Amino acid sequence: MGFFDRLWPRKRALPVQETAQTRALVERLIVLSPSLKLARDYRERLRPALAQSITYVRDIVERLPPAREASAANWLADPYIHAFFAVPDEIAHVLSRSPDLHAWFESHPLARETWAVLGMAMNERRGFGVAQQGDHVHADVAQTTLSFDDHQVRVCGESEADLREHIVQRVVEQIALEGLAQIGADETRRDALEQERALLRTRRQLLTRQGAGTQKMVGERAIANAAELAQLQAQIEANEQALAALGLKTDALEHEMDVICDVLTHPAQHANVEMKHVRLSPMNVVIEHGAPGGGAEIVFPLAHLPASPQGVRAFSLIRFARSDLMPLPRVLDEDSRFVI
Template identity: 80%
Template sequence: MGFFDRLWPRKPARPDPQTEQTRALADRLTELSPPLKLARDWRARLTPALAQSLSYVSDVVRTLPPAHEASAANWLADPYIHAFFAAPDEIAHVLSRSAELHAWFESHPLANETYAVLGMAMSERRSFGVAQHGDQVHADVAQTTLSFDDHQVRVCGETEADLRALIVQRVVEQIALEGLAQISADETRRDALEQERALLRTRLQLLTRHGAGTHRMVGERAVADAAELARLEALIAANEQALAALGLKTDALEHELSVICEVLAHPAQHANVEMRQLRLSPMNVLIEPGVAETGGVSGAPIVVPLAHIPASPAGVRAFSLVRFARKDLQPLPRVLDEDSRFVI
């Protein structure tokens, strides 16, 4: 270290948030909203927020359980696949309904298998059943049974690493879309406020022409008009304040970029994953924590990721990473034909 370095030590260099991944995602966001490129220093301002979302989502995806082989042969051996599907023959039939899965195999003719995200609706049903404790069998025991349905496969990858990278990209894009949705809501609200302002000012002009304020200072009509005038002025003031909070239309680009950056900087508010630890019996009956595996009570522990997306109409969805072989893929037309017989 030199003499001047000892007198004025240099600050350690901060890591550059502009990586190949953040640059690619920034370009992707400008495809979703092209006007972003017109905002001042859009890439430099967007990159730190993108880096925060990428770091958060990457940490979450890293904790996901490994992919499970989705096949009839693995149904008994794998407690995850056993829990997700009611019978071994159901696995290929249900997954083959996915048009995205067929499209992926068509675009990868040399691939023998794919890694995919299996999304499901998880429901809990309370009932009474029979349970054995020690040597005694008890009837009418309160039980919770889990069921998984509405199986969906939308995202596929060549390897598990590729799939995890795709999940990170999709989730970050979804968070950015939440920002775009907020912008759209702001613009809709601006239009509604401007229409409301025009109506309020028209009513105010009509009321003023009737003489409110200079009207005869006696009689119920004058008092009523004065009260209505005060109410309209208060509504107009509130309307102007709400419009001012949305900013000027000339600042729309700056506002749009600021909103997206704010949303990306707080990813946990818009998408998070809960790792729910469960112990299920072979009949998918939930075994409560603390219940010993004795007297016929046994169960396989599994960890089910639950995706919480506040803006999604589905609310919470269970999902798992799976590996599916091409040889198990059933023809899509035949699957659709079989199901169509039950459609009225």
């Protein structure tokens, strides 16, 4: 310890306190990847990384717009529900397709309503339409129309606060899954590199043997073999460097823990939410900023999940009543009538 350190000792960073949420998420990660439990001080190392992801995700979730009542009676009054669904009768029918929604109500027999996350695919269609400017009606005016389809309900809660906590947990789990996917990709790459190394070494051994005996004495193909040997040696060295970058198999546990902690410490790289601000006419035509006319301004989140095959999804928090839930077999039977 230096002289100044003895005069003014530095404060040690306090360990992150374990909460019920971080404890539950640690246990969840152990279920997803049991080998993490074998890593050195796995709880102490996961806790601060999880805390960073939780803080980041919770900040986003707290800024989400309040839940909307998803019902036919509210379709005309609520510009959000009006924008998300084409007609009022569609609301109960579309949402009742969700097996998760049915399962939630079955597991909460006394609940009269639920709060849920409604995920949707947002489509922007550009075309030409009719628009009124002052006293004049103009045809062939460039317009952008929004529409929403592929409505999905997967996460439900007993209250809006409960739902927001569920969202935090699900998103943090998704970020951790991205780390596990990276580990799996590294292991797959390691296997491929080891197979490649074995093939390259076998090829080098064959070429070396071809240089022995009579071929070496008379010089047959000596120049061609030397050139191929040099190329093979370069490939072997590149292969060894790639394997070295992945680390030793004996260090795999430490590498796995480092990857998970790094991903959880940088959550913005793996999950991001953008707030979409639009002003829509009753026909879901986008009214540009500063343009005349009425319309309703709505703000809804767009989730960017790089690991998700769906890419970007619009979503909204909703409140849905049990009395509006249609029986699942009936909904599926009605849908099947439109399948050719």
